[in-house]
Amino acid sequence: MKTLDAVIAESPVFAGLTQEQLEFIVGCAQNVHFDAGQTIAKAGDNADVFYLIRMGEVALDLDVPNKKSVRIDTVEAGQVLGWSWLIPPHEWKYDVTATELVRAIAFDGECLRGKCDSDPVLGYALLTRFSQVLVGRLQATRFRLLDIYGTDTH
Amino acid sequence: MAQTLTETAGTLEAMMPVPYAVTAKRQDTYDTWTLELEPVDGAPIVPGPGQFNMLYAFGVGEVPISNAGNFETDERLVHTIRAVGAVTKALCAAEIGTIVGVRGPFGNTWPIKEAKGKDVVIVAGGIGLPPLRPAIYHVLKNREDYGRFVLLYGARTPSDLVFLDEVKSWQSNYDVDLDITVDAGDTDWKGKVGLVTKLIPPAQFDADDARAFIVGPEIMMKFVAQELMNRDLPAAAINVSMERTMRCGVGLCGHCQIGPTLVCRDGACYTWDEVENLIAVKEL
Ligand SMILES: Cc1cc2nc3c(=O)[nH]c(=O)nc-3n(C[C@H](O)[C@H](O)[C@H](O)COP(=O)(O)OP(=O)(O)OC[C@H]3O[C@@H](n4cnc5c(N)ncnc54)[C@H](O)[C@@H]3O)c2cc1C
Numbered sequence: 368m369k370t371l372d373a374v375i376a377e378s379p380v381f382a383g384l385t386q387e388q389l390e391f392i393v394g395c396a397q398n399v400h401f402d403a404g405q406t407i408a409k410a411g412d413n414a415d416v417f418y419l420i421r422m423g424e425v426a427l428d429l430d431v432p433n434k435k436s437v438r439i440d441t442v443e444a445g446q447v448l449g450w451s452w453l454i455p456p457h458e459w460k461y462d463v464t465a466t467e468l469v470r471a472i473a474f475d476g477e478c479l480r481g482k483c484d485s486d487p488v489l490g491y492a493l494l495t496r497f498s499q500v501l502v503g504r505l506q507a508t509r510f511r512l513l514d515i516y517g518t519d520t521h
Numbered sequence: 522m523a524q525t526l527t528e529t530a531g532t533l534e535a536m537m538p539v540p541y542a543v544t545a546k547r548q549d550t551y552d553t554w555t556l557e558l559e560p561v562d563g564a565p566i567v568p569g570p571g572q573f574n575m576l577y578a579f580g581v582g583e584v585p586i587s588n589a590g591n592f593e594t595d596e597r598l599v600h601t602i603r604a605v606g607a608v609t610k611a612l613c614a615a616e617i618g619t620i621v622g623v624r625g626p627f628g629n630t631w632p633i634k635e636a637k638g639k640d641v642v643i644v645a646g647g648i649g650l651p652p653l654r655p656a657i658y659h660v661l662k663n664r665e666d667y668g669r670f671v672l673l674y675g676a677r678t679p680s681d682l683v684f685l686d687e688v689k690s691w692q693s694n695y696d697v698d699l700d701i702t703v704d705a706g707d708t709d710w711k712g713k714v715g716l717v718t719k720l721i722p723p724a725q726f727d728a729d730d731a732r733a734f735i736v737g738p739e740i741m742m743k744f745v746a747q748e749l750m751n752r753d754l755p756a757a758a759i760n761v762s763m764e765r766t767m768r769c770g771v772g773l774c775g776h777c778q779i780g781p782t783l784v785c786r787d788g789a790c791y792t793w794d795e796v797e798n799l800i801a802v803k804e805l
């Protein structure tokens with residue numbers, strides 16, 4: 368099994384960081400797992416953590432008043448879960464549940480934010496990378512508004 | 522150029538609807554039905570994967586509908602139709618025993634035989650799956666002739682996924698890498714949520730030696746083609762099926778023209794490099 372350092376260094380979201388920056392990030396990381404059906408976070412919870420999913424799948428659900436909750440996205444192995452740790456008010460926006468056994472690396476957002484404040488170079492590097500995660504989510508939402516399956520008949 | 526008498530006779534024949542009876546009918550989603558058709562007289566027509574027929578709801582009108590049958594084992598015509606307007610609503614309302622007119626088969630075929638020895642990537646959006654079904658059955662029947670077989674299927678909601686049990690049986694009975702996602706799930710949906718494009722980066726295929734086949738709305742095909750090209754699959758290795766309003770189906774009326782091409786005659790199957798610039802979708 369790969370070490371934490373190796374998995375983090377190989378993840379596209381941390382690609383291009385210096386050895387020193389990676390070492391610091393590894394210092395804020397730990398392996399975690401969630402059983403199928405386990406709640407990882409509830410909407411409104413304090414978001415002082417983000418995850419790199421190594422195995423399994425996580426669902427993001429939104430409660431719609433008077434309706435069943437809507438599953439708006441799933442995050443699979445290799446993807447990053449969570450950006451709210453970086454942007455105030457640091458709150459989860461959705462209910463987050465493991466749909467199957469999930470193995471992930473959890474990053475302590477508070478520890479990373481502190482480091483970003485004192486090391487603007489690392490701060491900029493992480494902001495750039497997480498902006499990409501955010502832009503990806505934004506694009507997916509826009510595509511969904513376009514209803515890409517509904518415009519033609521087949 | 523003037524037509525010969527034989528050509529004229531052929532064209533006239535192609536314009537004459539042949540009566541077919543609806544012999545089976547199934548509701549797939551709230552607005553989509555699958556009809557099976559058999560000729561009232563004589564032998565059925567034999568379409569190829571990717572071809573379409575003009576279906577005539579008598580007294581209402583005629584529309585192009587892709588062939589969705591399993592030509593490897595079955596001669597019945599199978600058409601999956603979404604009720605969107607007068608003609609498709611009339612066809613979807615046809616009961617068993619109703620007679621409809623059939624002209625065809627028209628258009629070219631998917632170059633599925635040319636993909637022999639290569640990995641095959643099929644990407645379907647919504648009711649884009651049925652037009653790919655004949656090509657899928659060809660690969661399944663000749664599974665050992667092809668490399669990896671990746672089937673990626675996306676729809677708006679779980680209830681918009683058609684032929685789902687059959688699709689899952691392909692995964693369990695053949696060596697098919699199946700991945701499914703919906704735009705919006707509900708709490709009963711156990712699978713992935715998100716656009717079909719998200720299934721492409723993790724898909725296992727050799728971009729140097731693969732062919733992709735996409736059917737769905739044009740905007741979906743555009744995003745999927747872009748994502749496949751991000752995986753270094755050349756545009757010429759990506760096949761799509763185009764939809765345009767049709768009247769004659771045989772290259773006479775010009776209704777189905779896009780740029781220099783007539784979809785009924787030169788398509789409906791094209792490679793992405795042939796149509797990329799003809800699909801006008803403004804950037805988001
Ligand atoms: C080669 C080809 C294969 C096709 N295969 C299938 C199939 O397998 N199953 C199926 O359900 N449909 C298929 N279609 C689309 C089908 O032909 C149209 O839905 C049909 O012509 C609509 O006719 P209508 O009289 O019911 O509706 P209309 O009254 O003509 O149209 C109703 C609404 O649908 C829109 N519309 C009509 N045709 C199209 C189209 N081609 N693309 C986008 N929007 C359209 C119209 O703008 C209008 O808003 C195919 C089309 C082509 C060209």
Ligand code: FES
Pocket residue numbers: 766767768769770771772773774775776777778783784785786
């Ligand atoms: S439908 Fe008449 S030319 Fe294509």
